[in-house]
Amino acid sequence: MLTQLYIQNIAVIEKTSIEFQPGFNIFTGETGAGKSILIDAISAVLGFRTSRDLIRTGADKAIVTALFDRLSQDTVDALAEFGYEPEEDGSLLLSREFSAEGKNTCKIGGRPATVSILREVAQTLINIHGQHDNQALMAPDKHIKFIDSFADTENLLASYRQQYAQLQDIRKQLEKLNVDEAEKAYRIDLLTYQIDEISDADLKPGEEEELIVQKKRIGNSAKIVESITQADAALNGDDESEGLVAMLGTAKDAIAMAGRYFTNLEEMAARVDEIYYELREYASDIRNYTTDLDFDEGDIDRIELRLDTIYKLKHKYGSSVEEILSYLEKSTEELSSINHSEELQQKLNAQLAQVTYNAQKMAEELSERRQQAAILFTDAVGEELKFLDMPFVRLEVKNEIGALSADGIDNMEFMISTNPGEPPKPLSKIASGGELSRIMLSLKNVIADKDQVGTLIFDEIDTGVSGRAAQKIGQKLAQVSKGRQIICVTHLAQVASYADNHLLIEKNIRNARTYTEVHSLDKAERIHEIARIIGGADITDTVLKNAEEMLRLAEKQA
Template identity: 50%
Template sequence: MLTQLYIENIAVIEKARIEFGAGFNVLTGETGAGKSIVIDSINAVLGERTSRELIRTGADHALVSAVFELKDGSAVQKLEESGYSVEEDGTLILQREISSDGKSSCRINARPATVSALKGIGSMLINIHGQHESYGLLSPELHIAYLDSMGLPEALLKRYREAFHSMQNMKASLDSSKMDQSQKARQIDLLTYQINELESANLHPGEQEDLNRQKNLYRNSERVAQAISQAKTALSGDEETAGAVSAVSDAADALNTAENYLPELHGLAERLQAISYDLEDCSDEMRNFSSLLEYDPSELDEIEARLDLIYRLSLKYGGSVDEMLEYLEKCRQELNAIQLSDENAEKFRKEYQKYRLQAESLATELSEWRAGAADLFTQKVKEELRFLNMPNVLFEIRREQVPMNETGCDRIEFYLSTNAGEPAKPIAKVASGGELSRIMLAIKTVLAGRDDIGTLIFDEVDTGVSGSAAQKVGLKLREVSGNRQVICVTHLAQIAALADTHFLIRKQVRNQRTFTQVDRLDREGRRQELARIMGGEQITPLMLQNAEEMLRMAQNDSSGS
């Protein structure tokens, strides 16, 4: 269960620490006091989507921290699967910090974590029933999820989905393999022509780049030859100049002579001699490069013709030789597949039939399970609704067989009649807002024992409810809190009076800034708050007396239970 929630710089809450108790906790306060901010903060620390707009004006970050007490269960297992663990005393701390730049950092028991890890674990700790969730009952496509929550075997659903997806894949392969003979012949002719055209071109990777380099060299051969000739003259000389090779060699000879009188010149003389040898090598290599410039003009014509062929092919099969070779391989594979299509079609047909029979058999098992679960679910929901002041309610689950889909072959829809003698109709057509709230509470109560989530949060589940119905809603919430923690945001005194722990959320203005604080109320504080809820700001002695009576009766009900 959630034992402590710390909020810092969330909207109008500068700092707040809420120490929740076991059993039934309620949060009350005037509209706009900040009750929804507490729920938003819990959503944030559970890894739900949030926004930097949530950060209090003037602050550069916001922080939410939640402390849980855990026993062995799915939450602990999920935690260990994610690489985390609870403390020795069974506590778990989730923390999320949101920065003004939109980034957030998360921690699980002081260790860094991702938002997805936080969300995965958070979903096993708290179930939040928002004030708008009841309207999900107006969407029939969501009803099957409520029925399946009665304990649909996950292994059965997993096996069905595997068979269903395999059936879909085989159906797609079978459809693609089906082609009439004339279409097949046309496709074979086209692929054969394309393959022959590409194969006859005898393309090679990198060929286009090599040809362009060769063409560029031949077209500029005179310029290159002139440059090489100039370099050779500079090195070897001509009729008028000796050249660099001769000049460096003469310098080396001169130093060799001087070396007899200045031995220190020996190293320099050797270096000059080595340079003259290198220059001679360079001059010889230039002769080799000159031979590369000798070509038959017809060679250039052949290169340009080859490049033209590659260009024309590229317009049809790809921008580069590599892309054309890839296209060629694709054509070969496609042609092979078509030629083997009859054989493949028969294989796909057998596989499709196998998976279809498997999926149909498993879908039938799912339907049989839902038929049994529907009877039990209907009975229990009607019992809960009668307790919640809907004595003449007629609640039905209608099942319709539909083509197989992700959930099987069932369409589930809830039908309702709230007046004796009236036939049941789809919930969307007959249920009011208050009735939706009670129906959802009844469903949540029925499903409450189907998981080991330790905390249920109801955000204004009393919408559209008043009078004795509100009293029954409060009693049902307290009943649910008998085996798990319940936190409820409410506007009704009848519900608040039944709480084990009561928190008041209120706003204050100091130095032209708004601050929200959360206080845990004692007996007198609860009496004052119940009187305010019933009568507004002007609290009379009679209102206080009525509030005291409500608390006393709630305490007696609790003692009696």
Template identity: 50%
Template sequence: MLSHLFIRNVAVIEKTTVDFTGGLNIFTGETGAGKSIIIHALSAILGGRVSKDIVRRGADKAVVNALFTDIGRTAEDAVRELGFEMEDGELLISREISAEGRGSCRINAQPATVTMLRQLGQLLISIHGQHDNEELLNEQKHIRFIDRFGALHTQLSRYRDLYTKLQDIRQSLEQLQMDEAQKAKTQDILTYQIEEIESAKLKPREEEELTAQRELLLNTQKISGALCSAHESINGDTDTQGAMQLVRLAQLQLQDIASYLPMFGECAQKLTDIYYELEGINDEIRGYLDDDETNPGDLDAIEGRLDQIYRLKLKYGETVEQVVAYYEDCRHKLEQLQDSEEEIARLKEALQQAHAQAAACAKRLSEDRKAAAQRFSALVCDELSFLEMPFVQFSVDAKPIELGRNGMDSMQFLISTNPGEPPKPIDRIASGGELSRIMLAFKCVLADQDEIGTLIFDEVDTGVSGKTAQRVGVKLKEASRSRQVICITHLAQVAAFADNHLLIEKHLDENSTRTQVHTLSLEERQREIARIIGGADITALTLNHAKELIEQSNIRDF
């Protein structure tokens, strides 16, 4: 569960710490006090998208820290799979957002990514807000509730694997079953491309070698002049002694005095080595000049070959290797087309088998869905009856469809809220208050289908009042017996059920606006609930009413 939440410089919250408990945690406060900021802060911790606009004006960054305890085995396993370790059974998630828009995330003080936060977040907290009601109005998403209630995700995953295989075979078959004219056209194109690449007779590293040869030919005169000059410098000519003669002369002179100065004997030996090195270099230069068969006419042939390779790369790939790979792919496609009759027969048989397997799996999934839908409908009706919708008729309209990604079922929620009226789609019947109660009923029915330790309801009591509001409070209280529940409410009947009542207050002065969160004592709770009942003027009557609501909240049966 969520134990502590620390917020600094988030919107109008300068700095506050919120201490949560197990059971039912209730947030109340004046409209505009900043209750939604708590949800935004938690969303950031769960890996949600945040903007730099969330940073409090004048601050360099916003910081949100959340401490979780007793998170459950599934979440603990996920922490370890992501490469982190629990610390004394605790999980600390931190997120910072700078005023420039940069951000950072940490899990137990170790660097993390937003994606990691998102993966963990879906196992730690489930937030129900007004946008969740939109799922009730979207027929395409109704089937997800049934799959979740029936714990059918494994079956659905197995079916989707079979359906993907079926689609792959169908696509391959469609590619082969083109009309004869298109098939002939494709064959002609492939044949032309294959012959064009084959005729080029490309060789590995040929382009690099040709490029080097071209550079050599383009610089033949420069190379020849340099080698001749070097040869003359080393060997000399009729008028000038070269390096070899000068080194030999110096060697002989040092050798003559070696008997007087032995150290120059060693120097003479080094000069002898240098002389032979120069002689070897001179031989290499002379040999190259004697054997040079460079023909400037070869340049045209090399340029032509490089141009041919360049044009092939423009058509078929950025490198010679990619051109060769394209060639192999063309050959494979052409072989498929030439052998298409046999391949089509094989694919048709494989398609029948894949369709039979997928259909059988979809049928089993459909049967389980229909059974789950009946149980789900009955439980939702019970919950809605308790939530002051006693005449409601709720059902799931299941219709068969062609095999698709979700199987062979189309499921739509139907509801009738008044006696004598036939059930109709939810989006045509339910009001805003009814949608909130329906979603609360769904949450209660689905509560045992996951291990998420914390449920958050953002104004789930919208559009209800009186006894209905009290019943909503009862349901929230019941849900909090098996997990932590956090709820933002404007209703005294709901706030009275709090195990931990938190007040959000906004303070204004000439230069700033600050929002703070306080945990209320019993006496402070009575005054806050009295304020919700009667407004700013708190009287003895509203205080007594608040006290009575709190006392009634301890009664289990309504």
């Protein structure tokens, strides 16, 4: 359950902290006050995609945090899966910070998290149902998802889709093999030429880089010889002077002699002794380099020729030696598969038959479960619709069995009959806006019983509804809130009157800037706000009495 929401620098909201209660929480306010911004803020902290345009003008970053308690087992399991756990008191804090530069910082329980992990955990905490959900009812291809949610087919559908993906992969492999003989002969000739060309080059990983180093070394051979000769002379000496090693050896012996009489010099003598032997080792290594400096100018031609070969192969087969070798491996595999295409084709056809059989059986099992669930689903939705003053509306699920697809063999579409005696017709063609809102609420309520999500958010679910139907929606939301937390944005007094916690969103202008604030209303303030919704700008005593009576009746019915 969501207990607290903190918002900073989101659109017109500079800073606000909102306290939520168990049961039915309502947001009301003037049009444009920022109700949709609250939903955007909640969506952001749940890990959904958000825009930098949401950041308040002049601010560098925006922050949203959400505190939850009474976590479901689904949430605890999701947290454990990603290595998180609730606080000792059973609460959980989610936070998200995003900047104008596009940087995102997400945290779960104070620990860093990715946006995808945040979203995975959050979907066990809150479901948001907005006006766009009504559009799902207008798209027949989305209807099957409602049945799957009700039928709890998630595991079976996931297993089926694995089989279907394997089926599609085998079909693609067969398509590659099913080329005509002329094309096959052309591919064999081309692949053979390419394989021979790359193989003859006998490339080695890292070879190009090593050749470039050798080329640079030969090109600077004179400088290298001169530098190493100078270093050798400085360390080992020459005909005219002794080197640093000999000089340091003399100094070492002298300090050691003096150290016999001055104990303070003993540590220095030991350190100089270490340096002497280390320097002598370096001098020996430098001398060895002077004997190994044998640059063959002819090698530069060999290196250039080799680099040219690599360059030509890169131009054809990849941007690096490693990519060329990878191309060689893939070409060899393809040539092998073509040469053994008949054998491979037989093998793939056998696999195709088996996987098709498995997928078909799973699709049929899935279909049977869906059709059984559809009967229970339509009955449950029918009961909801009766409560919402739509007693004669009958929902049916039309199902046409087709070929295997990602969703199985079912093509399901919701059909409704709005009046007795009328045949059911596609929902998308005959439902009005108000009917869609109530049908969607019915569907959501039926599906909601199938999960453990503790908070449901309805963003203007009452669009297109008024009068008694609006009152019924308020009653239904209040009824559902007995089992889980409901948060609802509404423009209707009939819905707002059923709230356990009424939150007012107000927009004010200070110093030529717009600020949105959220307040929890007491009873007197609720009466005034409901009166405003009923009567608009002119709030008379009669309107106030009507508002008070509406609240009283709602409390009695709830």
